[in-house]
Amino acid sequence: MTHRNLTNLRYAAAPLALSIALASTPSFAQTTDVAEAETEALIVVTGSRIARPGVDSPSPVTVVASEDIKLQGVTRVEDILNSLPAVSASQASSLANGADGTATVDLRGLGSNRTLALINGRRIVPGDPSPASGSAADINIIPAAMLKQVEVLTGGASSVYGADAVAGVVNFIIDDEFEGFRVDAQYGFYQHDNNNKFIRPFLDARGFPYPDGGISDGGSIDATVAFGSKFADDRGHFMIYGGYRKIEAVTQSERDFSACVLQNTSSGGNNCGGSATTPNGNILVFDTAVTTGTSTFYTFAPNGGFVNGLGVFNFAPFNHFQRPDERFTAGAFVKYEVSDSFRPYMEFQFMDNKTVAQIAPSGNFGNTLTLNCDNPLMSAAQAAVICDTDNLISGFVGTFPAATTAPYNPDPTAPPIDFADGQGGTYNQGYALTLRRNLEGGPRQSNLGHTTFRGVLGAKGDISDVWSYDAYYQYGKVDYSQVYSNEFSIARLTRALDAVTDNRPGSATQGQIVCRSLITAGDTNCVPYDLFAGEGGASDAAVNYLNVSGFQSGETTEQVANVSFTGDLTNYGMVFPWAEDGVRVNIGGEWRKETLELEVDNGFATGDLSGQGGATLPLSGGFDVLEFFAETQIPVIQNGIVDTFEISAGYRRSHYETTVDQSFNTNTFKIGAELAPIPDIRFRAMYNQAVRAPNIQEQFRTSAVGLSGSNDPCAGITISATDYGCLAQGLIVGQGVTPNPAGQYNGLLGGNPTLQPETAKTWTAGVVLQPNFIPRLSLTIDYFNIKVDDAIRSFGVDAVLNNCVTNATATFTPDSCALVNRDAAGSLWLTPGGFTVDLPNNVGSLQTSGIEIAGNYSVPVSFGTVSLSMNGTYLDSYEVENGLTNGDGSAVSYDCAGLYGPTCSVGGVSDAGAPLPRWRHKARVSLKTDSGFGVSAQWRFIGKVKAETISSFDALNPSGQTDHAGPGTRISSYSYIDAVLTYNLKEQFTFRLGINNLFDKEPPLVTSGGGGTPNLCPTGPCNGNTYPATYDTLGRYIFAGVTLDF
Secondary structure, three states, X not given: OOXXXXXXXXXXHHHHHHHOOOOOOOOOOOOOOOOOOOOOOEEOOOOOOOOEEOOOOOOOEEEEEHHHHHHHOOOOHHHHHHOOOOEEOOOOOOOOXXXXXXXXXXXXXXXXXXXXXXXXXXXXXXXXXXXXXOOOEOHHHOOHHHEEEEEEEEOOOHHHHOOOOOOEEEEEEEOOOOOEEEEEEXXXXXEEEEOOOOOHHHHHHHOOOOOOEEEXXXXXXXXXXXXXXXXXXXXXXXXXXXXXXXXXXXXXXXXXXXXXXXXEOOOOOEEEOOEOOEOOOEEEEOXXXXXXXXXXXXXXXXXXXXXXXXOOEOOHHHOEEEOOEEEEEEEEEEEEOOEOOEEEEEEEEEEEEEEEEEEEEOEEEOOOOEEEOOOOOOOHHHHHHHOOHHHEEEEEEOOEEEEOOOOOOXXXXXXXXXXXXXXXXXXXXXXXXXXXXXHHHOEEEEEEEEEEEEEEEEEEEEOOOOEEEEEEEEEEEEEEEEEEXXXXXXXXXXXXXXXXXXXXXXXXXXXXXXXXXXXXXXXXXXXXXXOOOXXXXXXXXXXXXXXXXXXXXXXXXXEEEEEEXXXXXXXXXXXXXXXXXXXXXXXXXXXXXXXXXXXXXXXXXXXXXXXXXXXXXXXXXEEEEEEEEEEEEEEEEEOOXXXXXXXXXXXXXXXXXXXXXXXXXXEEEEEEEEEEEEOOEEEEEEEEEEEEOOXXXXXXXXXXXXXXXXXXXXXXXXXXXXXXXXXXXXXXXXXXXXXXOOOOEEEEEOOOOOOOOEEEEXXXXXXXXXXXXXXXXXXXXXXXXXXXXXXXXXXXXXXXXXXXHHHOOOOOOOHHHHHEEOOOOOOOOOOOOOEEEOOOEEOOEEEEEEEEEEEEEEEEEOOEEEEEEEEEEEEEEEEEEEEEEOOOOOEEEEEOOOEEOOOOOOOOOOOOOOOOOOEEEEEEEEEEEOOOEEEEEEEEEEOOEEEHHHOOOOOOOOOOOOOOOOOOOEEXXXXXXXXXXXXXXXXXXXXXXXXXXXXXXXXXXXXXXXXXXXXXXXXXXXXXXXXXXXXXXXXXXXXXXEEEEO
């Protein structure tokens, strides 16, 4: 494009830019004097509202430049951040079970709720209203191609930005100064050679299929078009962009190492395990010919067969390893200078994202507890067990049916109950907790949609030669929708299983097998469901009758009104005698209001969807906060006895009011200093008191039962007289409790409207080295320490159960035992009546500390430039006091540094959802030649971790094991090598071709338990026998990209 055409295009676009600007402004002729002496530009660095010369900061800030973003080759911003050593994986595209469809960032593993995300220094609206989500922003709105850089600040920053900036701040800086016309496009895909020697024998033993040889899949395309220009004699500027991204799905069936779920046998070996909810169907009955004092499993078989034993279903192949995704983005950034005192600006961004989270088919997950003995579909062999006198229902514990020989039966001598059959007779019911997979109906799919709007209207300007102002109003909104398809209705399932022969004379269906509800209630829609014939026995009509979808919709909104005044008090004489620059200050106020509303249909609200693990209830609430803040930078010495000595400080006072008339106040502050004895060495330190106010979900979520735990220490054993914790939970000596083969247990989850803010004390101290005798070398070493008191968190289902079992004695019962509510069968997973209370409170504390190292160096060579960069984090501690107490009254505490597992990597929004190695780093070496060619290689290193279940902490390892069956008890360190070739043509056109995970290194595999082995694979963060958001899971990622600037 010629210069003339580009000029014409700029002028043609000027009316469009003006129409979306704040207001139309007439043109004025003006004369511009060009200063003869250059002055150093003032820059606002993340962590402060005060512009300052250079990019020095008293707090450690990691900068990810746009060039590094493009060299990464990925199309998702969360993947870029997850490669940083300071970031733990959170909501990502690799999540299937537990995905909410957003992308979030978690600094230091303290939870995404404790990381504040900004765009150009301003908050991003909370990204999702679903109950398990939190206040974290959905960073899917970020256009990676238009990022100038990403700044990651370590430590609290609540005095500058308000609540949530506890672990740190991630500031996405959009290139709103861009001029020209840009097309940025990239295509990538995964390639993997399936040849895992470890898992294949177990797959072969089960007869499970798996892929063999090379495979290419998971293709992604990302394209962005942008246009920016000055207008109105260079007084105005605009930048607009639009983007499209599409990512193809990958399921676990497409990798051999994830083709089944890895579990353990009682002998300590491995096998391909799975779920007890199978296509043939398993049921729990009481059969004294097989066992007494507990129930036993039988499996349906074709042709009316019935086998004592437990079949398992391989659910893994259905689950997404990479969710499909389609995203549209658009934005506009406009500013205009009316005068030095009035420079209005506008920002607008839009994002529409659709993704699908797929998991294995639904079915009857123990949702029905009896079968009618007059069911004509039941074979004689099946009836001989199900309807034997030892299994007939003779009473109830609440609403839970009790078989005549059930150990929990309140009256074992009571005769079986005769139920009215609706046709003038009676019938008996047999106890049959049913687990039958709806393979005929296909996998469950959660279609998740998020549409985000963000708008800013503001103005800034100079009031005098001392004071300037910045005032803006920001509005953000997220529209959320979920359609959950291929579920079973529990109410319909109950009716469809109650099949009988219609014996009514003259009935239109006389002699036919019908639902009893047709006879008793005129239900003509019900279709009998034949689970007695095993896999494939259910008719299409029955499956269609049972199959339902659930619907959710909701929104989050955020409004911010902010005004601040910045003053350089040099002209007021506020200058230290040893300094050249005066004191700088920033003062202001902010009003912020957040609301959330979630509506659900009847299926979600009543818990009628069989595979949801419980009800999802409507949710609404909000709060507003009024704040005053002040900040100062005080140069004490400049170019004197030392090169630089500067002090910085800040304070914020906040008053919160919620929609349930709760109110509270918070005070946050910071104080820091920088000392440079000589220009080559600069010491820095910062102390912050930060806060995180409870978010709307934590306050207002309605309590409901859902899957939350990974282990039940009272299951899979025969309760003895010394199992004091199990006895305290209501179990009896001699009782046996069936463990969940899938390693999933219920928790009572919800909110707490009486929560108070948590407080964090964070401090950092470090040194910056820029020796003048080694030009272009920069090295930083910083220590960080973050402690959160009165932490807003739940105990954790596994932690509660372990605490009860570990500390209970014959004379002492821990309070944690009272939080365990077993159903009548003693289970914590078979029915919603069994659960562990796990509601949030201000309990315990979290503390993490470590050292962060970063370095950059470049050197000219005869044909170009060689540059090196490195960023690494050493995790010294990740100490948790979870609020529970030991038997001696001391606080339960443990240190997750160097560990992973169902507690240390449990996930969610307030806990780490990834392994926590002590050392991680990424290092890059690049060569740029004068001819435009370039080559770059990156080394990503993840340190070793071991399972928390072999650690020295009782809370994590109540049985005191020093080892147990794996895989995954000890995961060695992992190194990944990435390589990319670039070519830059005339400084306008850049071409990229790269491969991440060059050597196709497979991820570490971990066990999901079984056979008395702990489950190391918590639902959500762990998927496909590994942690896919931490380790490269899908193989090599091959990409090609181009950036065309006209």
